[in-house]
Amino acid sequence: MNKQINETISSTIMTTLENLAFMFSDYGNKNDVLDHLDNGLMAQIDFYGISSGNIKIIASRSLCNLLAANILGIEPEEIDSEKKSEDALKETLNIICGRFLTEYYGENEIFTISTPVCCLAAKETATGIIENDQSFALNIEGNPFLTLVSINK
Amino acid sequence: MAYNVLVVDDSETIRAVLVRTLKITGVEINEIFQAENGAKALEVIDQNWIDIVFADINMPVMNGIEFVQNLVDKGLIEMTPVVIVSTEGCKIRIDEMLGKGVKAFLRKPVAPEALRDVLFDVLEN
Numbered sequence: 001m002n003k004q005i006n007e008t009i010s011s012t013i014m015t016t017l018e019n020l021a022f023m024f025s026d027y028g029n030k031n032d033v034l035d036h037l038d039n040g041l042m043a044q045i046d047f048y049g050i051s052s053g054n055i056k057i058i059a060s061r062s063l064c065n066l067l068a069a070n071i072l073g074i075e076p077e078e079i080d081s082e083k084k085s086e087d088a089l090k091e092t093l094n095i096i097c098g099r100f101l102t103e104y105y106g107e108n109e110i111f112t113i114s115t116p117v118c119c120l121a122a123k124e125t126a127t128g129i130i131e132n133d134q135s136f137a138l139n140i141e142g143n144p145f146l147t148l149v150s151i152n153k
Numbered sequence: 154m155a156y157n158v159l160v161v162d163d164s165e166t167i168r169a170v171l172v173r174t175l176k177i178t179g180v181e182i183n184e185i186f187q188a189e190n191g192a193k194a195l196e197v198i199d200q201n202w203i204d205i206v207f208a209d210i211n212m213p214v215m216n217g218i219e220f221v222q223n224l225v226d227k228g229l230i231e232m233t234p235v236v237i238v239s240t241e242g243c244k245i246r247i248d249e250m251l252g253k254g255v256k257a258f259l260r261k262p263v264a265p266e267a268l269r270d271v272l273f274d275v276l277e278n
Contacts, residue, residue, distance in 0.1 A: 016262065019264075020261075020262035068166065071166055071170060072166060072169055072170065073170075073173065084165070084166065087164055087166045088166045090164065091164040091166050091167055094211060094240055094261075095240045095262060097240070098211075098239070098240025098241055098242060098261070099240060099242065101242070102242030107242055107244045108243070108244060108245060109243060110243050110245055110246055111243065113211050113240075115163065115211065115212070115213050
């Protein structure tokens with residue numbers, strides 16, 4: 001089951017980033033995450049329905065700035081507040097979650113999705129996610145993007 | 154005729170993208186209002202003539218479903234066309250909202266052409 005979840009979520013992330021931010025990604029090494037954690041961000045979204053759980057993602061600050069810039073159609077240097085990169089990461093996760101749930105559970109299951117939350121990614125938290133066998137990383141234009149889907153029931 | 158548009162989304166990023174896209178659709182726009190949730194959107198509608206609303210579902214304070222229900226309860230859903238712009242993919246929920254009078258549904262991320270087509274369909278027809 002977990003392999004299928006990870007295949008679905010990774011495919012969803014790749015497609016979402018391409019369509020939302022014109023960013024292309026491939027599978028990466030999750031051990032690279034700690035090397036790129038410079039003031040990085042962690043975002044989480046919870047979902048409730050036929051299954052309940054959450055999705056956590058961790059990205060470096062430079063990747064978050066690039067994400068925000070690409071979505072907004074401006075240069076990364078023009079991202080003038082941390083709030084913009086945080087908002088971009090949260091909204092990206094929101095879209096990923098909604099699309100993942102439809103891809104994995106089908107179009108006839110009703111889910112309630114929480115408002116995404118975002119905070120600085122602590123090294124201990126990132127390490128915990130990296131050590132989780134179910135987590136994986138994508139490489140997005142040279143930046144690792146760590147993902148963990150947890151299903152409670 | 155120039156139209157007043159209301160964009161409702163808790164993400165400032167998404168609002169900025171929608172506003173930018175609306176400005177290049179070719180539809181003559183008078184003013185674009187913005188609100189970060191359904192409750193704020195209702196305040197805007199109370200104080201201004203709005204020709205079309207683009208609203209998200211997943212928002213704090215008042216979500217898009219509650220916002221649409223408020224418009225239905227107040228008898229405003231017919232004169233204030235609402236287009237849902239959401240990550241929602243559940244057919245049951247989409248059909249439920251269309252049944253309440255929502256004019257169209259766009260799934261995020263929204264292609265500019267899709268937004269333009271819906272804008273023309275709802276306003277020009």
